[in-house]
Amino acid sequence: MTAPAPAPAPAATAARPRTGGPDDDGPKILEHVAGWILVAVVAMLVTRLGLM
Secondary structure (H helix, E strand, C coil): CCCCCCCCCCCCCCCCCCCCCCCCCCCHHHHHHHHHHHHHHHHHHHHHHCCC
16 A cells, blocks of 8 residues: 655745745845844944953
8 A cells, every 4th residue: 555645845935924934125235234233233232341
């Protein structure tokens, strides 16, 4: 006796409802600048506290 073949997996591009994650078409330059500002602020904080 053989087991039946498993059902095929659904397509990866199947339409799914959005779950509230970030959009892929946002302003990339704003995100990039905000990231570097965060890096600079953390570096200043670490330096001021004498952790490095």
